[in-house]
Amino acid sequence: xxxxxxxxxxxxxxxxxxxxxxxxxxxxxxxxxxxxxxxxxxxxxxxxxxxxxxxxxxxxxxxxxxxxxxxxxxxxxxxxxxxxxxxxxxxxxxxxxxxxxxxxxxxxxxxxxxxxxxxxxxxxxxxxxxxxxxxxxxxxxxxxxxxxxxxxxxxxxxxxxxxxxxxxxxxxxxxxxxxxxxxxxxxxxxxxxxxxxxxxxxxxxxxxxxxxxxxxxxxxxxxxxxxxxxxxxxxxxxxxxxxxxxxxxxxxxxxxxxxxxxxxxxxxxxxxxxxxxxxxxxxxxxxxxxxxxxxxxxxxxxxxxxxxxxxxxxxxxxxxxxxxxxxxxxxxxxxxxxxxxxxxxxxxxxxxxxxxxxxxxxxxxxxxxxxxxxxxxxxxxxxxxxxxxxxxxxxxxxxxxxxxxxxxxxxxxxxxxxxxxxxxxxxxxxxxxxxxxxxxxxxxxxxxxx
Numbered sequence: 001x002x003x004x005x006x007x008x009x010x011x012x013x014x015x016x017x018x019x020x021x022x023x024x025x026x027x028x029x030x031x032x033x034x035x036x037x038x039x040x041x042x043x044x045x046x047x048x049x050x051x052x053x054x055x056x057x058x059x060x061x062x063x064x065x066x067x068x069x070x071x072x073x074x075x076x077x078x079x080x081x082x083x084x085x086x087x088x089x090x091x092x093x094x095x096x097x098x099x100x101x102x103x104x105x106x107x108x109x110x111x112x113x114x115x116x117x118x119x120x121x122x123x124x125x126x127x128x129x130x131x132x133x134x135x136x137x138x139x140x141x142x143x144x145x146x147x148x149x150x151x152x153x154x155x156x157x158x159x160x161x162x163x164x165x166x167x168x169x170x171x172x173x174x175x176x177x178x179x180x181x182x183x184x185x186x187x188x189x190x191x192x193x194x195x196x197x198x199x200x201x202x203x204x205x206x207x208x209x210x211x212x213x214x215x216x217x218x219x220x221x222x223x224x225x226x227x228x229x230x231x232x233x234x235x236x237x238x239x240x241x242x243x244x245x246x247x248x249x250x251x252x253x254x255x256x257x258x259x260x261x262x263x264x265x266x267x268x269x270x271x272x273x274x275x276x277x278x279x280x281x282x283x284x285x286x287x288x289x290x291x292x293x294x295x296x297x298x299x300x301x302x303x304x305x306x307x308x309x310x311x312x313x314x315x316x317x318x319x320x321x322x323x324x325x326x327x328x329x330x331x332x333x334x335x336x337x338x339x340x341x342x343x344x345x346x347x348x349x350x351x352x353x354x355x356x357x358x359x360x361x362x363x364x365x366x367x368x369x370x371x372x373x374x375x376x377x378x379x380x381x382x383x384x385x386x387x388x389x390x391x392x393x394x395x396x397x398x399x400x401x402x403x404x405x406x407x408x409x410x411x412x413x414x415x416x417x418x419x420x421x422x423x424x425x426x427x428x429x430x431x432x433x434x435x436x437x438x439x440x441x442x443x444x445x446x447x448x449x450x
Contacts, residue, residue: 045152045420047383048346049296050144052304053289053331055353056124057311058376060369062359062398063320064092065107065377075397077361077369078317086388094324097332103388104335104344105381106448110392110404111411113355115373123354123373129178130412130423130438139179139435144415145302146177147437149184151421155299157251159187162295164288164305166190179429186304191258192287257298263290271333274325289330293337296347310353314368316361327351335381348383348418352376359397374400378411384418386450409442417444 060077062068067081067090081090084102091099098105113123113132125133129141145161154160163186177184190196256262272286285307292303307327312319331351338344356376357369375394381387392404416423416437423438 045418046346047348047418047420048301049343050148050302050348050350050383050415050419051292051296051334052128052144052302053327053349053351054124054128054304054306055308055310055327055351056306057309058353058355058357058371059310060312060316060320060357061109061375061377061394062357062369063316064095064324065379066109066356066375066394066398067092068359068396068398071359071397074361074363074367075359077367079320089388089390092324094320095328097328101332101335104339105349105379105387106385106389106391108378108380108391108406108411108445108448109375109394110401111378111406111408111445112376112401113373113408115355126408127352127354127411130409130415131440132408139429139439141437141439142178142180142184143186143304144412144419145186145304146180146184147416147421148302148419149177150180150427151425152301152419154301155253157253158257158295158298158300159254160184160300161186161302162300162304163188164190164291164303165193165285166306179435180427181430191260191291253298257294257300258291260287260290260294263294267337271330273329286326286330289334293334293341293343296338296343297341311371312357312368313370314366316357316368331379338382344382346383348385348415349379349381351379356398359399372399380448384450385448389448391445391447404447406445407440407442409438409440410445412438413442414444414448418449 062075063077063079067079068076069081070076080093082093082096082099083090084099086102089102089107091102113126115123115126122133125131125140128143130144131139131141133140143161145163149160152160161184260268268287268290271290285305288305288307292305295303307330308323310323331349335344335349338347338349353376355371355373358372359369359375361367361369375398392406393402394400395402413423421437423436425437426434427437428434
C-alpha cells in the first residue's frame with residue numbers, strides 16, 4: 001500500500017506519465033489510447049509496411065545517386081560513378097552493393113522542398129508529413145506513421161508505429177502524432193543500447209509473474225484515481241489500452257523480433273560490413289536495418305530510424321568514405337533480405353534526407369558541400385514503387401530540377417496511396433477544426449509506380 005499511497009500523492013496526469021514510464025513507457029500508453037478508431041482508405045493498399053531510413057542533415061546527391069562526371073572538378077568532386085545492374089543507371093563508387101540492386105529501387109531526383117537558404121530547418125516536417133510548416137500559424141501535421149496508426153493499425157500484439165533510437169535533432173519535433181492525439185505517437189525504443197528500459201522489459205528474460213504483479217498494481221491505483229474523477233477524458237477507457245500495452249509487453253512476436261541473438265552471425269556481418277569487408281558489430285545504427293526487417297516480419301506497419309549525420313560543410317569526401325559505405329552495406333542487406341523473404345512487394349523502403357548538398361564543393365583537400373534545398377534524391381523501393389527507374393532530372397551541375405518536378409505534397413500523397421490511406425480524409429483538430437491529412441491538392445508520382 002505504501003507504493004500506492006506514494007503514487008496517489010501525484011495528480012492523475014502525473015500518474016499517467018510516471019506510471020507509464022515505470023511499467024510500459026509513456027510513448028506506449030500514448031500510442032495505444034484510442035488506437036481502436038481505425039478507418040480504411042480508398043481501395044486496397046499495395047503496401048502493408050513502410051521502413052523509413054532518415055539521413056539527417058542532407059546526403060550529397062551529386063556524390064551518390066545523381067552523379068555529374070562531366071562537370072568541372074569543383075562540381076563533380078572526388079567520387080566516380082559506377083554502372084549498376086540496370087543499363088543507363090549509375091551510382092557513386094562507394095555503393096557497389098546497391099549498384100547490384102538497382103532493379104529493386106526507384107530514384108526520384110525531382111522532388112524538393114524548394115526552401116530558400118536558411119529555411120531548411122523546416123524541411124524535415126515537410127518531408128515527413130507531406131505538408132509545409134511555416135514559422136507560425138501552420139498546423140503541425142502528423143507523421144505518416146501516426147496517420148497509419150490511426151487509419152490502418154497493425155496487429156494488436158505489436159505497435160503500429162515504431163522509431164528506433166533517438167531520432168536526429170533535425171526531426172525530433174516532427175516525430176509525433178500532432179492533432180491525431182497521443183494515442184498515435186511512435187513507440188520509441190532501441191534494444192541495441194544498454195539502459196533502454198522499454199527494450200529491457202521486452203527482453204526474453206522478462207519475469208512474467210513479477211510483471212503481472214506490476215500490472216495488477218497499476219490497475220488498482222488507476223481504479224482509485226478513476227473514482228476521483230470519472231469524467232476525465234484522458235482517463236476514460238484507459239483500462240482497455242493499458243491491457244493492450246501489457247499484451248504487447250508479453251507478446252512473443254515482439255520479443256522474438258527484438259532478440260538479435262536469433263540471427264546467424266553471417267547475417268549480422270552482412271548488415272554491418274562496410275566497403276572494405278570489415279565489420280562494426282555491434283554498430284547500433286546499422287543494426288537498426290536488421291531490427292526493422294524483424295519488426296516488419298512481426299507485423300509492425302511503420303518503422304522509422306535515423307542513420308548517422310550527413311551535414312557536411314567541410315571534408316565532404318572524408319566523411320563520405322566513412323558513411324556512404326555503411327549505408328551501402330546495410331541498405332543493400334535490408335533490400336536483399338526483404339526480397340528473399342517475399343516481403344519487398346508489400347514493404348516500402350525509403351531512404352532520404354531533408355535536402356541535398358551544394359553542387360559546388362571546391363578542390364582543396366577539405367572541400368565540403370553546403371546546404372542545398374533545390375535538388376536532392378529519394379530512394380524508394382518495394383510496396384508498389386517501380387524498381388530500376390529514375391524519375392526526373394537535374395541540370396548539368398545538379399543544382400536545379402529540369403524534368404518532372406513534383407512538390408512534397410505529391411510525394412506524401414503517393415505514399416498514402418500505396419499504404420491505402422486517403423490523403424483527403426478529414427480529421428478534427430483539438431480546436432474542433434476539420435482538416436485534411438494533406439491540405440494541398442497534388443498529383444501522385446505515377447512515373448515512380450509499378
